[in-house]
Amino acid sequence: MLEINHISKKYVKGKETYTALDNVSLKIESGDFIAVVGPSGSGKSTLLHTVGGLIRPDSGQVLFRGKSVYKMDSHEVNKYRRKNVGFVFQQFHLIPYLTVYENIKLTEIELENENGSIEATLEKCALLPLKNKYPSELSVGEKQRTAFVRAIISNPEILLADEPTGNLDPGNSQILMSLIKEFRENGGTVLLVSHEAETTNYANRIVTLRAGKLL
Numbered sequence: 001m002l003e004i005n006h007i008s009k010k011y012v013k014g015k016e017t018y019t020a021l022d023n024v025s026l027k028i029e030s031g032d033f034i035a036v037v038g039p040s041g042s043g044k045s046t047l048l049h050t051v052g053g054l055i056r057p058d059s060g061q062v063l064f065r066g067k068s069v070y071k072m073d074s075h076e077v078n079k080y081r082r083k084n085v086g087f088v089f090q091q092f093h094l095i096p097y098l099t100v101y102e103n104i105k106l107t108e109i110e111l112e113n114e115n116g117s118i119e120a121t122l123e124k125c126a127l128l129p130l131k132n133k134y135p136s137e138l139s140v141g142e143k144q145r146t147a148f149v150r151a152i153i154s155n156p157e158i159l160l161a162d163e164p165t166g167n168l169d170p171g172n173s174q175i176l177m178s179l180i181k182e183f184r185e186n187g188g189t190v191l192l193v194s195h196e197a198e199t200t201n202y203a204n205r206i207v208t209l210r211a212g213k214l215l
């Protein structure tokens with residue numbers, strides 16, 4: 001479904017150059033749950049963002065169903081991000097002045113016969129009674145579940161999760177991981193960056209990055 005072919009990415013800051021990805025190739029099949037592990041600064045987040053159409057690599061290609069994401073025009077790449085990819089980040093990135101419901105509604109794309117799908121998904125994630133609350137009024141677990149619902153509400157094919165349990169206690173981590181597992185059981189594909197062994201246990205494949213290289 002997704003092919004990452006020989007991608008490299010360097011960041012240049014003043015006179016310093018940081019090699020984030022060095023000739024990385026990875027094939028992601030539909031239904032995969034791939035965990036990306038590696039030391040801090042090894043390029044994990046850069047890889048995830050590159051797959052999500054957010055960071056253009058210096059060289060190499062990301063192919064989604066055979067189509068090169070970074071050769072798409074801006075309209076197409078926006079569509080790829082909105083329709084095919086869902087993101088969950090360690091820091092939630094909820095909009096502070098929108099309620100739970102509004103944060104989710106903002107990213108939902110119009111789907112046929114989907115009236116009520118936000119409510120149903122909120123219910124499943126134990127968030128329905130909180131739908132009119134603002135992020136500042138939520139616990140961290142509730143914030144991350146809101147971010148998860150936002151990520152999956154438009155039925156993306158792939159969920160990109162960057163340390164999604166990094167700020168959660170063990171109980172909330174387990175709840176979130178069960179939801180991610182269910183997303184996969186319903187046909188989704190997952191690419192997840194994590195340091196935590198309990199999280200990588202859900203994966204069918206674990207890949208390691210070190211200094212931008214896939215081992």
Ligand SMILES: Nc1ncnc2c1ncn2[C@@H]1O[C@H](COP(=O)(O)OP(=O)(O)OP(=O)(O)O)[C@@H](O)[C@H]1O
Nearest residue numbers: 011013018019020039040041042043044045046047
């Ligand atoms: N915007 C940027 N400008 C300059 N250097 C950057 C930038 N973003 C990342 N880097 C550098 O690129 C390398 C890879 O960063 P990246 O965030 O992808 O690593 P990571 O494995 O996700 O790290 P962590 O586990 O600490 O989140 C690091 O050396 C980092 O300092």
